[in-house]
Amino acid sequence: MAVNKEEELYSPIKAYYEKLGFTVKSEVLHCDLVAMKPDGSEAVVVEMKKTFNLALLLQGIERLRINDHVVLAVERNRKKSGAHNQRFGDITELCRMLGLGLMTVTFFKTKAPLIEMLCEPGEMPKRGIRRTRQARLLREFRERSGDYNVGGSTGRKLVTAYREKALRAAYALQQAGILSPSQLASLTGNPQSASMLRSNYYLWFEKVGRGQYRLTAAGALALAEYAEVIAEWKETFTLPPAPEPKPVKAQKPKAPKASKGKTTKRAKGVPFSYEP
Numbered sequence: 053m054a055v056n057k058e059e060e061l062y063s064p065i066k067a068y069y070e071k072l073g074f075t076v077k078s079e080v081l082h083c084d085l086v087a088m089k090p091d092g093s094e095a096v097v098v099e100m101k102k103t104f105n106l107a108l109l110l111q112g113i114e115r116l117r118i119n120d121h122v123v124l125a126v127e128r129n130r131k132k133s134g135a136h137n138q139r140f141g142d143i144t145e146l147c148r149m150l151g152l153g154l155m156t157v158t159f160f161k162t163k164a165p166l167i168e169m170l171c172e173p174g175e176m177p178k179r180g181i182r183r184t185r186q187a188r189l190l191r192e193f194r195e196r197s198g199d200y201n202v203g204g205s206t207g208r209k210l211v212t213a214y215r216e217k218a219l220r221a222a223y224a225l226q227q228a229g230i231l232s233p234s235q236l237a238s239l240t241g242n243p244q245s246a247s248m249l250r251s252n253y254y255l256w257f258e259k260v261g262r263g264q265y266r267l268t269a270a271g272a273l274a275l276a277e278y279a280e281v282i283a284e285w286k287e288t289f290t291l292p293p294a295p296e297p298k299p300v301k302a303q304k305p306k307a308p309k310a311s312k313g314k315t316t317k318r319a320k321g322v323p324f325s326y327e328p
Contacts, residue, residue: 055127061100061157064165065125069096083115096173098155100125104143112152121173123153128168130158144170151176200281211281214253217242219282220289221249222256222275225267227291232263239289 055061065085066076074087074096085098097119101108104126115122124147128140140156147154153173158166195213202208209215220240225231231239233246242248249257249265256271275282 055102055159058100058102060159061102061125061127064157064167065098065100065155068167069098081118094121095119096121096123096153098123098125102127109146109150109152112147113150116151120175121153122151123155123169123173125155125157128156128158140170147171149176197285198281200278211278214248215278216281217244218248218254218256219275219278220285221245222267222271223282223286223289225257225265226272226275227289230260230264230266233265236265239291 062078062085066078066087069076069085069087072087074089074094076085076087078085080086083097084100086095087098088095097115099108099111099115099122101124104124108124108126112122112124144154148171151174152171154170156168156170158168160166192213195216196211197216200211217240221236221242224236224239228235228239233249236249237243237245249259254270254274256268256274257265258268260266
């Protein structure tokens with residue numbers, strides 16, 4: 053059940069804070085709602101909007117100049133589609149990072165409104181850097197040889213560090229014909245060449261024998277499409293000289309075996325006759 057005006061949020065929010073022991077008043081110095089404990093130990097400022105938007109967020113930040121505890125309140129309509137209803141988790145995280153509270157009000161036809169406090173107001177948390185993700189970010193940056201993408205673009209194939217390594221592997225195979233994983237790792241400087249060949253994510257490689265790979269037609273097309281990505285690297289690429297054939301040792305001729313004299317054997321059952 054959607055509300056028509058943000059004023060409809062006021063009554064259930066007021067009842068919520070009164071149950072917690074606050075005294076509630078509206079429109080105090082342009083604040084939609086102010087709740088205060090009777091002894092004055094705690095005060096909460098609430099700003100209300102039908103939907104979460106930038107104006108509400110900026111209003112909440114402005115209210116932090118006059119009070120430590122500020123809550124943003126919006127309607128949560130389960131039937132309504134839209135980014136503000138689909139991404140409450142992200143919105144909650146944003147409010148938490150800014151030290152703002154976030155409250156939602158869900159209205160029903162046959163029962164009282166439901167209020168959910170998604171995050172409490174207070175000081176901004178000390179947010180530590182996630183070292184694993186930071187290391188991944190820095191590694192990806194370092195392993196790219198240049199800037200081959202356009203920031204903000206969508207629906208386009210990105211040139212990542214992995215794609216760049218795969219292109220180098222494809223070029224090495226194009227030049228050499230057939231290579232083993234260890235040979236490819238030596239030529240491209242990529243110690244993960246074996247796993248790249250096995251996974252074959254882009255379908256650029258084909259296994260032709262035990263530990264032997266060659267380039268596919270799709271790989272050749274990719275080299276033409278992304279020629280600029282490895283253009284500078286190609287200038288430093290050289291195939292090692294082919295190994296010299298080992299000299300064949302001359303074999304000594306084998307001496308013929310001496311023939312043994314044949315003896316005549318008498319067949320069984322044949323009578324023996326002797327003539328002088």
